[in-house]
Amino acid sequence: MARGTAFRQHRAYQSADQRLGAFNATARAAAPGGGAFGPAKAALLARHVRDACDGLDGVADGIVANRAACTAERTRLESLRCVDGVDAGDTCLSDAQLAVVNAWTADHAFQGSNATYSSKGYALSGNEDDPSGFGLWATGNGDVRQSGYFVMQDSTVQYYLAKDPKADSLGYTPWDRNPQALDAMAALNDATDPDIGAFIAHGGKLIVWQGGSDAALSVDSTIDYMMQMARAVGPERAAAATRFYVAPGVNHCGGGVGPDQTDLLVALDRWVMENAAPATLLAEKFDAEGAPVQSLPLCQYPLYPQYAGPPNDAAASKKAANFICVAPQSDGS
Ligand SMILES: [Ca+2]
Numbered sequence: 389m390a391r392g393t394a395f396r397q398h399r400a401y402q403s404a405d406q407r408l409g410a411f412n413a414t415a416r417a418a419a420p421g422g423g424a425f426g427p428a429k430a431a432l433l434a435r436h437v438r439d440a441c442d443g444l445d446g447v448a449d450g451i452v453a454n455r456a457a458c459t460a461e462r463t464r465l466e467s468l469r470c471v472d473g474v475d476a477g478d479t480c481l482s483d484a485q486l487a488v489v490n491a492w493t494a495d496h497a498f499q500g501s502n503a504t505y506s507s508k509g510y511a512l513s514g515n516e517d518d519p520s521g522f523g524l525w526a527t528g529n530g531d532v533r534q535s536g537y538f539v540m541q542d543s544t545v546q547y548y549l550a551k552d553p554k555a556d557s558l559g560y561t562p563w564d565r566n567p568q569a570l571d572a573m574a575a576l577n578d579a580t581d582p583d584i585g586a587f588i589a590h591g592g593k594l595i596v597w598q599g600g601s602d603a604a605l606s607v608d609s610t611i612d613y614m615m616q617m618a619r620a621v622g623p624e625r626a627a628a629a630t631r632f633y634v635a636p637g638v639n640h641c642g643g644g645v646g647p648d649q650t651d652l653l654v655a656l657d658r659w660v661m662e663n664a665a666p667a668t669l670l671a672e673k674f675d676a677e678g679a680p681v682q683s684l685p686l687c688q689y690p691l692y693p694q695y696a697g698p699p700n701d702a703a704a705s706k707k708a709a710n711f712i713c714v715a716p717q718s719d720g721s
Pocket of ligand 1 (some may be wrong): 442
């Protein structure tokens with residue numbers, strides 16, 4: 389009890405609600421007069437990231453599976469900058485458009501009365517051209533008021549923070565101008581306590597899964613939570629009772645270019661009922677008729693699926709048997 393209390397007092401919260409502050413930052417950057425980010429710009433960004441990172445997992449298949457190697461040093465977004473930062477068409481990004489990407493990928497921290505609320509940025513996935521991913525959530529495919537971020541941060545400003553239904557959320561900055569309101573919102577909504585020791589002691593098993601191209605929730609925030617959790621309960625207990633998977637190329641909860649279907653319920657059931665702890669699982673993608681069209685091993689984080697099949701063989705690169713789960717190298721390659 390005392391240990392848990394001390395832990396809570398000293399940690400910076402990885403706050404679910406402060407994700408909305410990150411939404412606000414990106415929405416403000418993409419607002420009219422700023423860096424409206426339409427499909428052509430998203431296509432440019434995605435192609436640039438894929439050129440830098442897609443092949444790092446052994447196959448250029450539109451899926452950046454080796455996310456750890458896809459660093460800012462590799463992607464060098466500054467090379468996309470238009471001359472003098474002024475928009476010059478679909479082959480470059482203006483300074484205002486680069487500011488949208490920077491707001492999206494940056495970590496954010498907001499100060500409450502007695503806690504700091506943080507949220508990790510989003511990693512570039514090379515799938516920013518998916519209108520149901522980055523476009524749907526972050527940019528509204530060129531009209532930020534159509535984006536998930538805008539809608540969610542808008543009502544948050546109006547009803548939680550400013551407490552004014554007419555408040556202009558795109559003009560609401562800084563996000564932590566009302567620290568007491570942030571505290572109240574976190575107290576009501578956050579479910580971010582990493583100490584799941586009581587759950588584990590009760591015999592609970594936990595499988596955490598997330599799409600690697602999730603544009604709604606930051607994968608790096610989930611990674612951060614899982615690391616906090618392992619520290620809180622101890623690495624041995626975490627290894628014995630929890631599993632964490634990131635599905636490359638998969639959007640929020642499903643969809644995207646990557647294989648998005650894994651039967652996690654069966655894996656959990658076998659773990660609980662037969663004591664068969666899950667290791668590498670199978671991720672599949674199905675067409676509209678329900679026929680399997682692609683598969684990948686679903687590797688335990690931080691492992692990723694690296695292609696080990698015949699080169700230049702499109703059919704082989706869609707079969708899980710031709711991939712192995714490997715750890716990213718410490719040098720990021
Ligand atoms: Ca790839």
